[in-house]
Amino acid sequence: MNIVLHYVKQLTSFSGRRLYFNLAGMVVSSLLDGIGILLLIPMLSISGIVDGNVSIPSMDEALSFLREFPVSTGLILVLGAYLVISVTQFIMQRKLNMQNVDIHQSFIHELRLRSYRELLSAKWEFYLNRRKSDIINTLTAEMSRVNTGVHLCMQTTTSIIFTVIQIGLALWISAPITLLVVISGVLLALFSRRFSKRSMALGRVTVELSQQYMAGITDLFNGIKEVKSNRLEHSRMKWVQMLSGKLRQEQREFTRIRTASQLLYKISSAVLIAAFIYTSVIFFQSRPEQMIVIIVIFSRLWPRFINIQANFEQVSSFIPAFRSLYELQKHSNEEAEHQSALAEIQDLRRTEPLRMKQGIGCRNVYFRYRSEESGYALENVSLQIPVNQMTAIVGRSGAGKSTLIDLIMGLIQPEEGEVLIDGKPLTGEKLKQFRHSISYVPQDPFLFHGSIRDNLLLVEPDATDERIWEALELSAAASFIRQLPQRLDTLIGDRGIKISGGERQRLVLGRALLRKPSILVLDEATSALDTENETKIQEVLDQLRGKTTILVIAHRFSTIRNADQVIVLDQGRIVQNGDYKQLALEQRGLFRKLLGARRDFDNNQPYEGEVYDWRSN
Numbered sequence: 001m002n003i004v005l006h007y008v009k010q011l012t013s014f015s016g017r018r019l020y021f022n023l024a025g026m027v028v029s030s031l032l033d034g035i036g037i038l039l040l041i042p043m044l045s046i047s048g049i050v051d052g053n054v055s056i057p058s059m060d061e062a063l064s065f066l067r068e069f070p071v072s073t074g075l076i077l078v079l080g081a082y083l084v085i086s087v088t089q090f091i092m093q094r095k096l097n098m099q100n101v102d103i104h105q106s107f108i109h110e111l112r113l114r115s116y117r118e119l120l121s122a123k124w125e126f127y128l129n130r131r132k133s134d135i136i137n138t139l140t141a142e143m144s145r146v147n148t149g150v151h152l153c154m155q156t157t158t159s160i161i162f163t164v165i166q167i168g169l170a171l172w173i174s175a176p177i178t179l180l181v182v183i184s185g186v187l188l189a190l191f192s193r194r195f196s197k198r199s200m201a202l203g204r205v206t207v208e209l210s211q212q213y214m215a216g217i218t219d220l221f222n223g224i225k226e227v228k229s230n231r232l233e234h235s236r237m238k239w240v241q242m243l244s245g246k247l248r249q250e251q252r253e254f255t256r257i258r259t260a261s262q263l264l265y266k267i268s269s270a271v272l273i274a275a276f277i278y279t280s281v282i283f284f285q286s287r288p289e290q291m292i293v294i295i296v297i298f299s300r301l302w303p304r305f306i307n308i309q310a311n312f313e314q315v316s317s318f319i320p321a322f323r324s325l326y327e328l329q330k331h332s333n334e335e336a337e338h339q340s341a342l343a344e345i346q347d348l349r350r351t352e353p354l355r356m357k358q359g360i361g362c363r364n365v366y367f368r369y370r371s372e373e374s375g376y377a378l379e380n381v382s383l384q385i386p387v388n389q390m391t392a393i394v395g396r397s398g399a400g401k402s403t404l405i406d407l408i409m410g411l412i413q414p415e416e417g418e419v420l421i422d423g424k425p426l427t428g429e430k431l432k433q434f435r436h437s438i439s440y441v442p443q444d445p446f447l448f449h450g451s452i453r454d455n456l457l458l459v460e461p462d463a464t465d466e467r468i469w470e471a472l473e474l475s476a477a478a479s480f481i482r483q484l485p486q487r488l489d490t491l492i493g494d495r496g497i498k499i500s501g502g503e504r505q506r507l508v509l510g511r512a513l514l515r516k517p518s519i520l521v522l523d524e525a526t527s528a529l530d531t532e533n534e535t536k537i538q539e540v541l542d543q544l545r546g547k548t549t550i551l552v553i554a555h556r557f558s559t560i561r562n563a564d565q566v567i568v569l570d571q572g573r574i575v576q577n578g579d580y581k582q583l584a585l586e587q588r589g590l591f592r593k594l595l596g597a598r599r600d601f602d603n604n605q606p607y608e609g610e611v612y613d614w615r616s617n
């Protein structure tokens with residue numbers, strides 16, 4: 001329950017006076033409700049409409065004037081008062097409900113924004129160690145349970161206020177009966193704690209199953225092409241059947257618990273009411289008016305107890321969802337990129353890009369993904385990337401090329417050693433500015449289901465069509481986009497599924513160039529291009545040299561042919577570093593081995609446009 005209290009505290013500090021005003025309104029409204037219903041019988045009795053007398057201290061005297069009137073006038077007065085009180089209470093209740101929803105939804109809105117902000121400010125390592133589908137599950141399914149949980153907490157608070165006030169009024173009417181009802185309620189609530197505990201245990205199962213379901217369907221639809229091509233539909237269907245069966249079972253179990261506790265309350269209510277009436281009639285010779293009071297008090301209070309118990313059980317089943325959101329927020333907060341990362345995301349001012357003068361350096365850098373592993377992904381790496389030159393990083397698969405790029409971009413931090421910009425450590429404001437000067441193009445770029453224009457404006461929301469076409473010309477994407485019937489307004493599907501791999505890469509390169517970056521990082525970003533388009537990109541990179549620092553991982557010989565510097569990585573270490581020609585001539589070097597002995601490097605005349613994959617060596 002502590003975790004729920006954490007969010008309730010957040011709710012009270014977020015909503016402030018509004019929440020307290022609403023609670024005060026609830027008190028007044030429940031008083032009116034209590035007066036309207038509970039005092040109806042005594043009023044009728046005092047007015048002489050019901051035979052006999054139900055004694056309520058001080059109320060008798062206050063309403064004794066009704067006896068002066070004829071019965072019909074008294075009845076109109078009593079019912080008129082009842083109507084006024086009830087209608088006022090209904091109107092007030094409606095207003096309070098609307099305000100409640102407003103407070104609740106504003107809080108959920110804030111919670112959602114806060115969670116996104118914290119997640120966006122978390123460092124890259126946070127994501128490396130987590131299943132993305134778990135994060136998505138927490139932000140969707142669990143967030144929705146938290147939403148209902150907060151609503152239920154507010155509803156339960158209201159119910160408790162109503163109940164306490166009605167207990168007060170009932171005590172006024174008949175203290176012994178009310179006390180008996182309350183004691184029975186408390187005993188039953190204590191007995192029902194087992195239902196709440198079972199609900200919480202089931203809630204944990206719900207979160208686990210929900211995570212498995214989200215992970216499974218994410219994997220399934222990410223790999224739907226493989227599923228269809230390799231005829232894996234049957235095995236996937238079996239998996240869905242198994243998981244959906246567990247979900248069905250879990251929901252059934254939850255309903256079983258809930259209905260069992262409701263049944264217990266309802267049976268108790270029948271047994272208690274019978275016992276009360278029997279005791280009153282047989283032992284205390286109570287009159288019919290008192291019987292009515294017993295029934296009224298019981299029928300007003302008992303459903304409230306049932307309702308509070310049902311809410312407790314449901315909130316208990318949501319506790320694991322509250323915990324899941326809490327832990328996601330806590331961990332993303334703990335793993336924030338830097339102290340001001342959160343504030344930075346809120347800060348809408350544009351950060352000025354860094355004007356690098358000398359270049360990027362790494363000094364004796366060590367990095368490993370898990371501290372318990374003995375091997376390093378990067379080991380004692382020292383290098384210099386001169387400003388406005390093109391540096392290529394090559395090596396076999398798993399050599400550490402992408403890790404080195406992530407480290408240079410400040411996404412991951414070295415375990416030992418330093419990354420330097422113009423000789424100074426890459427931290428604080430400098431890191432922020434440095435990030436703003438980079439355009440990064442991965443092999444599998446991020447394209448969303450939208451138009452080409454929308455995908456481009458993602459990085460430069462204010463770019464004009466003229467600037468967009470200029471960038472697309474540079475990335476050799478303009479020609480294919482012009483041929484599309486809707487040109488920039490063409491929808492490209494999920495992850496750009498409606499265009500080819502090569503077209504996707506040219507489009508994403510155009511998007512990177514639209515930002516006019518001072519540092520361009522291409523991580524195998526030209527792998528899907530044909531020779532003609534690759535040559536075009538090569539020309540673009542040549543044009544950018546002298547104006548932009550270019551960092552390239554490429555498995556194609558032609559892409560790095562004009563690089564000013566080639567860094568050769570092997571098992572996390574730099575084994576060669578120099579310009580292309582020099583490395584190609586080093587007979588025993590790994591670079592030459594990677595290129596393949598077939599080529600005539602002494603004349604530096606490799607076959608034009610030939611595609612060569614380092615990784616196969």
Ligand SMILES: Nc1ncnc2c1ncn2[C@@H]1O[C@H](COP(=O)(O)OP(=O)(O)OP(=O)(O)O)[C@@H](O)[C@H]1O
Nearest residue numbers: 128369377395396397398399400401402403404615
């Ligand atoms: N998220 C990760 N968690 C654990 N180990 C990782 C992770 N990413 C990479 N590695 C390991 O770190 C080493 C370097 O990987 P990296 O991706 O940098 O190589 P690469 O040269 O870019 O390979 P490729 O050319 O195949 O993309 C490899 O041994 C790899 O298994």
